[in-house]
Amino acid sequence: MxxxxxxxxxxxxxxxxxxxxxxxxxxxxxxxxxxxxxxxxxxxxxxxxxxxxxxxxxxxxxxxxxxxxxxxxxxxxxxxxxxxxxxxxxxxxxxxxxxxxxxxxxxxxxxxxxxxxxxxxxxxxxxxxxxxxxxxxxxxxxxxxxxxxxxxxxxxxxxxxxxxxxxxxxxxxxxxxxxxxxxxxxxxxxxxxxxxxxxxxxxxxxxxxxxxxxxxxxxxxxxxxxxxxxxxxxxxxxxxxxxxxxxxxxxxxxxxxxxxxxxxxxxxxxxxxxxxxxxxxxxxxxxxxxxxxxxxxxAGVAPTGAGLGAARRAVVVDPVAAPAPPLAGHAFVELTAEPTEADQLAEVLDSLGFVRTGRHRTKPVERWEQGRARVLINAGSRGGAAALGALAVESADPPAAARRAQRLLAPLLPRERGPAEADLAAVGAPDGTPLFFCRTGASGPGGWSSDFVPTGETAGDGFGITGIDHVGLSEPFDHFDEAALFYRSVLGLTPVSAGEFAAPFGLIRGRALTDDARTVRLALTVARLRRGDWAPAVADPQYVAFATDDVLATARAARAAGAPLLAIPDNYYDDLGSRLELPPDRLAAYRELGVLHTVDHPDGGVYLQVGTELLGGRLFLLLVQRVDGYDGYGWADAPVRMAAHRRNRLARATG
Amino acid sequence: MxxxxxxxxxxxxxxxxxxxxxxxxxxxxxxxxxxxxxxxxxxxxxxxxxxxxxxxxxxxxxxxxxxxxxxxxxxxxxxxxxxxxxxxxxxxxxxxxxxxxxxxxxxxxxxxxxxxxxxxxxxxxxxxxxxxxxxxxxxxxxxxxxxxxxxxxxxxxxxxxxxxxxxxxxxxxxxxxxxxxxxxxxxxxxxxxxxxxxxxxxxxxxxxxxxxxxxxxxxxxxxxxxxxxxxxxxxxxxxxxxxxxxxxxxxxxxxxxxxxxxxxxxxxxxxxxxxxxxxxxxxxxxxxxxxxxxxxxxAGVAPTGAGLGAARRAVVVDPVAAPAPPLAGHAFVELTAEPTEADQLAEVLDSLGFVRTGRHRTKPVERWEQGRARVLINAGSRGGAAALGALAVESADPPAAARRAQRLLAPLLPRERGPAEADLAAVGAPDGTPLFFCRTGASGPGGWSSDFVPTGETAGDGFGITGIDHVGLSEPFDHFDEAALFYRSVLGLTPVSAGEFAAPFGLIRGRALTDDARTVRLALTVARLRRGDWAPAVADPQYVAFATDDVLATARAARAAGAPLLAIPDNYYDDLGSRLELPPDRLAAYRELGVLHTVDHPDGGVYLQVGTELLGGRLFLLLVQRVDGYDGYGWADAPVRMAAHRRNRLARATG
Incomplete structure (x- = not known):
């Protein structure tokens, strides 16, 4: 039975x-x-x-x-x-x-x-x-x-x-x-x-x-x-x-x-x-x-020791239990903003080497691309600062993935919330962020991207960004463990990193999840204690990290194009130089471009990251390069970045 | 030197x-x-x-x-x-x-x-x-x-x-x-x-x-x-x-x-x-x-190993270090409310056997008394629910106590904040609550109470309330340890109880402090994690606990006088009866009057408490009887009281 x-x-x-x-x-x-x-x-x-x-x-x-x-x-x-x-x-x-x-x-x-x-x-x-x-x-x-x-x-x-x-x-x-x-x-x-x-x-x-x-x-x-x-x-x-x-x-x-x-x-x-x-x-x-x-x-068995109270029902699992369909990367990330801020976001993407490849047929949404990185800018946000609006993953079987998500109690979102007209299924993550399932390799005609009218420009290698490395999500305090389980189960990801770091406004827990092939990575963070009034919004940032094979070249090109790269204090480089034997010209390049150089353990490779300034209350973009198989998220240097963003915010507030 | x-x-x-x-x-x-x-x-x-x-x-x-x-x-x-x-x-x-x-x-x-x-x-x-x-x-x-x-x-x-x-x-x-x-x-x-x-x-x-x-x-x-x-x-x-x-x-x-x-x-x-x-x-x-x-x-000595950098200064303590002047009890507690709510507070005090013994010469403040319990109702609050407005302790040397408090960095409050005109020194506790130092035994003519015009009524034994047993203070999340140290150092109290209990809206830490003679007791509580949106205000209550030698008699008289005593669920009494061998008539009286009966450990005595309904967003009054040397604060039963207050609040919201 x-x-x-x-x-x-x-x-x-x-x-x-x-x-x-x-x-x-x-x-x-x-x-x-x-x-x-x-x-x-x-x-x-x-x-x-x-x-x-x-x-x-x-x-x-x-x-x-x-x-x-x-x-x-x-x-x-x-x-x-x-x-x-x-x-x-x-x-x-x-x-x-x-x-x-x-x-x-x-x-x-x-x-x-x-x-x-x-x-x-x-x-x-x-x-x-x-x-x-x-x-x-x-x-x-x-x-x-x-x-x-x-x-x-x-x-x-x-x-x-x-x-x-x-x-x-x-x-x-x-x-x-x-x-x-x-x-x-x-x-x-x-x-x-x-x-x-x-x-x-x-x-x-x-x-x-x-x-x-x-x-x-x-x-x-x-x-x-x-x-x-x-x-x-x-x-x-x-x-x-x-x-x-x-x-x-x-x-x-x-x-x-x-x-x-x-x-x-x-x-x-x-x-x-x-x-x-x-x-x-x-x-x-x-x-x-x-x-x-x-x-x-x-399938459980009926209890042989019955007769004691109500009959026990057998334990069975959902007979359609199946692994999550394989993922093949981030299809796109959507950023939402008011029209003026959306223009600023577009300028920043342009200065990072992205190309505007499409405009949505009916919505105030633009598609920007570089390498396999795709970003939508949705200028239809009413009020609020620029923010991460939606995540989208490439799935081998989007309908199955969406059905599976629903079985796992993910709420199916109404169609009108989607950035595209194509039949994209989206579910809501615990913090309300829409999560879209897109068919693998369907960013071209016929896929989700076909709702966009081509601008005629095509994305080339740009400044060397090859794709989306990961997305950094700061979760609401009550929903951190829930979010980790949600992404783990709904997307079939595996928790790969868990850690804690001391940021300027308090301790932060981090947890990262990825598919086995490392095509979809999410880095979740949360304050160890719910924040009070003292911490600024930037204490809980959101970001999109773009992968590059040469962060120095990418950052240099972006700097030349006017990208608002985040300045990192000289004190950081003095300390870095005291800890590691780095060639002087490399250290000088780091200092010039604001590169953070993270080593978690001697044999774990190196993580190089360059952030932009804040693009909204708590949103920024990141350029990252993983060297020698580095598999973490640079948490050891996150406090330095966060302190820099705090100054960034103060400068914006008074500038 | x-x-x-x-x-x-x-x-x-x-x-x-x-x-x-x-x-x-x-x-x-x-x-x-x-x-x-x-x-x-x-x-x-x-x-x-x-x-x-x-x-x-x-x-x-x-x-x-x-x-x-x-x-x-x-x-x-x-x-x-x-x-x-x-x-x-x-x-x-x-x-x-x-x-x-x-x-x-x-x-x-x-x-x-x-x-x-x-x-x-x-x-x-x-x-x-x-x-x-x-x-x-x-x-x-x-x-x-x-x-x-x-x-x-x-x-x-x-x-x-x-x-x-x-x-x-x-x-x-x-x-x-x-x-x-x-x-x-x-x-x-x-x-x-x-x-x-x-x-x-x-x-x-x-x-x-x-x-x-x-x-x-x-x-x-x-x-x-x-x-x-x-x-x-x-x-x-x-x-x-x-x-x-x-x-x-x-x-x-x-x-x-x-x-x-x-x-x-x-x-x-x-x-x-x-x-x-x-x-x-x-x-x-x-x-x-x-x-x-x-x-x-x-007085420290100068370093003999000098010559290494700057000269070291000697360690000395404040030469006026002195113990806090002895306390002799709570002089009064002030409750603040808008005029309408102040009338309701007055009705409740009346129904608990208090007598209005004075009216302030210039301010909308009334003095109520029973036994050695003194409560001021200050109707001058603008906006906000009825709340605890100030604490006042009897000190053997108020000026010395106030000077000492200032040396311990307690901010001296401006005179106009005081409920009385007499030269009362008040300092601000970490949550801003004024703390007054009054001369021991000076509640009569010439003391703090002399700013009140006698009503002609005199406080008698009333319903058996003998004084203020303690004050229950729910502290702001960031200030709990600070508050404990503040009261400990400024009043010269000793921490006597520390505990934790599982309340309906999350775990709560408690810490009590008292003088050696147990004349001034404070019970501080705080949520173990800062609260989010879900918990109602009543999750963090404030209260004044009045001492009685016969809580059943006091509560019965109060009930007869129309006091809004808090109803406690029958389930509580069923459980109490299963745990303890109590005479049936006693259990029936508990059930009738809403008495909570707390035993922390077999030889630690018994704590009997009867609460009122909420008198503001999070304020209530409590009748307590300590039997056989009970020295705690009934935290084991606080969750039952808190759930009852939650219903109380829901009933008020919909009633």
Whole structure:
């Protein structure tokens, strides 16, 4: 039996707001169920029965009630009190319509340390739960006093051997300890009562703090979630894929987009798991075959331990799971401006060696080209400074790419937002930027570019710009991890660089993504803390980086043509000269042209960049040359560039 | 010789902005000197000579150039290259007018691990520095590859035995490792070339990350800085007290108030060190004597290793250092509102059992009283919701307290801002809230209250409110640590509670301060991340907590008088009943009156609180009862109250 639906659930603790806000957001994002986090219920005016009704109205099942803490005790009186407490929670669950409660391993000093006694206490609780048609999902907290590995929790559950007692597996607790998830495949599927998924960055800190503040949705962190999920599904787990993510940013952000981000992460995870699963058969490259194999491989089994509450639905992945169609580069970048500023942008492109090759038939849009770099200037912007208006990538199969993006919850944008009349599908990135899918090599007649009337001028080699190296996107604070996952999943990119640098107005996190062939590169940045009033707009810049094989020649030609190249302080070159043995004439050329010379590590090549001055509140253009295989983004020198742009802005403000 | 001036310096890395912004802020705050952080200079358009001139214009000396990294090397070629690099930096220092450079212990894999060879390499560098009249201050990074304790760095410096080589001591690197600072007193003072001070909270994380993101100014964290500073001064250290604080918030905040906060921290540290130093003589309680003793104890000695660059000035503390005059409680709290809202506030105070005892002679201000709780309602607010307008404490010596506050850089507020005509001194807290010093017991005739015309009504026991328990202040994001230090130093309070709780709109940090007798308590809170658009104003509430010995009786009387008590969900009481064995009638009374019952730990007593509904955008009043010595602030239940206020606000918006 094949189902086309992946059951997904979300713990209410993932989201900001009150319980009512959270349920609406989870429903809007298409989740099938929720875990009710007890503090959310305790603070809610809705009685548990009202919550059940509300969830039903919203199409949500209540898949888990959590957490029940510190059940077991060496003190018989305390254990008895804990059982009474549990009965009250069973009352709540009965009203809620929840049949499974998460019991986490004790962190109390009186935690039972004899495994047989612990199993006995868990079985006692399970017996009481079972009588009421409920189940206990026992979870090992990574910082549990006695039980803190999934292997240990399974040992205790197996000892207890009670049909109403099973495991809750949480990827964070397991992967944060470096445990191998592969043996999970050996656990009987009917004893896997619940699965909580969370990713996280690698951090060297107290695991409790790491867990409580820095969890991420799958695909946003450093954990190998597909490798975790595979053995769980292989074991026969049949419950929902549920997210339990404690994250300081998500707890403070609008819950509606966060819930969409959350569900996208599960869809992408299921797809990645299916594809990875199919990969060993050699089918991963052939999308339909690979997907079918994956769908079959991931079809869950019905629980054999049924009869405990509602029947479990099988876990299946989207049967059309397929890799993103291959990319072949940036088709174009659109810059938007008011008419006067658009003229200035055109002048700058001209001074960088670009040629105006077309004018749109009906819109105030011009097409400029040099090498394979294509830039549209859209003079139809009303108000606001010049800015990055849209991204466009060349895709081997634009319709498939757009359908896939929609399946990954990317909003399809209405046609009128597109810069071209051709049938271009565009979806909205998390910050609202349109992202177009264009057919590979279709920038000529018949493709997206055919809506432009040729000017008669043709783009030649110009000043040596060969194409778009990457686009630099400063993301809104609440949407950084969301954006990284969006581009990763929707475009099929791979995260290649993550870093942090100290800029003049505070620390900045960076994350870059690219396709394997490095034809599409995106460099995302965000302030480590949301900015207040002090930082100027230029603290969060946007830019288009153009590739050249000889940045000195390109910059020199641009300078001669009047390009507004950004001046870099002499102090930078004094320091550079003290750090590296550079030929004096090269250093002099750098100093003259404002070249930043970045070396991330001795064998990692060199990155040379020359920026323009600001072309809007926070927009600039960049010339970059990658030497000896440099694969980063020059973040070490970004603070120097940013300080120069700050002066640039001050000069504009007073000039 | 007595000097009345403490030499203070600030590393530019402490502040946000470009080098120019930082120098101005440091000068405005009254610093005597700066450490120039190399990346700030490298990104600056000012040449080093321009920086020297600019600093001189601003009254700043350039006390240190930093850091020079990874000097030593097992590879002779690399060491030679590092010496060449150092010579270029000496060139920069000569232009800057800096005679001391910080060389930190190497973190490189090729760091020299033979101490004699390391000493030899340091001496080689020092010889070159000495020839140019410069000095090398060698610092052990806590994460240095080979040298990572101050003891080890001193051992190497002693081996090198070169007059131009000494130590830089950094309190973070020393205290973060748990090293004992006492033996520093045995190091010859002339070998202590520089002192960098930083505090930090206790965090269980990688020390490099801890250092780079979470340092604080002295008095804001958990380190015992007076105990660190004493042996340094005892050794004869004669340079400035300099701050090197890497902090994510400070790096993003307006540098002007941050620099003031920084300098205040040094003034308070010097005072605390002097007082602590004087304490064993029994003089700490007698301010003038104690201060004189302290000043003498801390008077630094002139460097015996002079001749290396500019002469060092002696370190002395403010000779009038004295403890804050004792407090005797909150004199009053002022609430401000527009006239209509002021009438509503008056109604609420009336319904809580307060009596209007006076009207101001000339201003639209009323005095309300119950027990020792005094509230002013100021109807002169123009625009904005009802809010906390001012705090006032009873001080044994208001003029001395105000002078002391000014010495600690608190701005004296113009008289017209005061609610009373009496000669009340007020200073501005970091968020701008006026803070008044009133004479203890002077609320009657002749004191601050004498500007009020008695209404003829007298305050009795009312409904059992005995006084102001505490004031809850939600601080602006950039000013939380600053506010904590401000109240701590200016009022002479002690931090007693620090915590964090998960509120509906994100995590909140809390910090409480009190005088030893618990007569003045302040509970400061702040969102862990700066809020965006999603969170409502009520996410950051202000409140006045009134003490009662029987919160049930007080709340019942208030309820009967029509007080708008905040409704707490039944779910809360179901949960409370499951957790604690409470008599059914007590639980029923809690449920009826909206009492929150908080237990932080089994032996810590009980906190009972009943809130009012919102009286403005984020203002409410609270009735609290402390049972069995409870000494916290009920943070565990704050999220429930906050969710209830959110509903309250929604109801007001739609009602």
């Amino acid at each position: 094949r189902r086309d639906h992946l059951r997904t659930a979300l713990a209410t603790v993932c989201l900001s707001g009150t319980l009512e806000d959270k349920l609406v957001a989870a429903s809007d994002a298409g989740f099938d169920g929720v875990e009710i986090f007890e503090p959310d219920l305790v603070a809610a005016p809705m009685r548990p029965g009202d919550v059940r009704v509300r969830c039903a109205d919203l199409g949500l099942s209540v898949d888990l009630y959590q957490p029940f803490r510190d059940l077991d005790s060496n003190d018989p009186d305390r254990f008895a009190a804990n059982l009474r407490r549990a009965e009250r929670k069973f009352d709540v669950m009965a009203e809620l319509g929840a049949d499974t409660v998460l019991v986490c391993s004790s962190v109390s000093p009186d935690a039972v340390t004899d495994d047989d006694r612990l199993a006995e206490q868990l079985a006692t609780l399970a017996e009481r739960a079972g009588r009421r048609g409920m189940r206990i999902a026992y979870e090992a907290l990574a910082w549990g006093a006695h039980v803190n590995t999934y292997e240990h929790s399974w040992d205790v559950v197996a000892r207890a051997d009670h049909p109403a007692l099973g495991l809750c597996l949480d990827s964070f607790h397991i992967l944060s300890r470096g445990s191998d998830p592969a043996p999970i495949a050996e656990i009987p599927g009917e004893k896997l009562f619940f699965l909580q998924l969370a990713d996280a960055p690698h951090l060297s800190m107290d695991v409790l703090q790491w867990s409580r503040h820095h969890r991420l949705f799958p695909g946003q962190g450093a954990f190998d979630l597909p490798a975790f999920l595979r053995p769980v599904l292989a074991a026969g787990y049949a419950g929902p894929l549920s997210l339990e993510v404690f994250n300081d940013v998500f707890r403070q952000a609008d819950p509606v987009p966060t819930a969409v981000d959350a569900r996208r992460s599960l869809l992408a995870l299921a797809e990645a798991t299916a594809l990875a699963d199919a990969a060993p058969t050699g089918a991963a490259d052939a999308a339909p075959t690979g997907a079918a194999g994956a769908g079959a491989a991931l | 007595r000097r009345d001036h403490l030499r203070t310096a600030l590393a530019t890395v402490c502040l946000s902005g470009t080098l120019e912004d930082k120098l101005v802020a440091a000068s405005d705050a009254g610093f005597d000197g700066v450490e120039i952080f190399e990346p700030d200079l490298v990104a600056a358009p000012m040449r080093p000579g321009d920086v020297r001139v600019r600093c001189a214009d601003l009254g700043l000396s350039v006390d240190l150039y930093q850091p020079f990294r990874d000097l030593d090397s097992n590879d002779p070629d690399r060491f030679a290259a590092n010496l060449r690099r150092a010579e270029r930096k000496f060139d920069v220092m000569a232009e800057l007018g800096a005679d001391t450079v910080l060389v930190c212990s190497s973190v490189s894999p090729d760091a020299v691990t033979d101490d004699d060879r390391l000493a030899e390499q340091l001496a080689t560098l020092a010889e070159r520095a000495g020839r140019r009249g410069m000095r090398i201050a060698y610092e052990a990074l806590a994460w240095g590859a080979h040298v990572n304790t101050y003891e080890h760095s001193w051992d190497v410096v002693a081996r090198a035995d070169h007059p131009a080589l000494g130590l830089c001591l950094d309190s973070f690197h020393i205290l973060s490792r748990g090293s004992d600072p006492a033996p520093i007193a045995e190091i010859p003072g002339e070998k202590l070339f520089f002192l960098q001070l930083a505090d930090a909270p206790h965090l269980s994380m990688d020390v490099l990350q801890w250092s780079r993101h979470h340092r604080l100014f002295p008095g804001q964290g958990a380190f015992d800085l007076p105990a660190f500073l004493r042996p340094v001064l005892a050794a004869g250290y004669a340079g400035p007290l300099s701050l090197e604080v890497f902090n994510d918030v400070f790096r993003q905040a307006d540098p002007v108030p941050t620099a003031v906060d920084a300098r205040r921290s040094l003034l308070a540290l010097a005072e605390a060190t002097a007082l602590a130093d004087a304490a064993p003589t029994g003089a700490a309680d007698a301010a003038p004597t104690g201060a004189a003793g302290a000043g003498a104890a801390l």
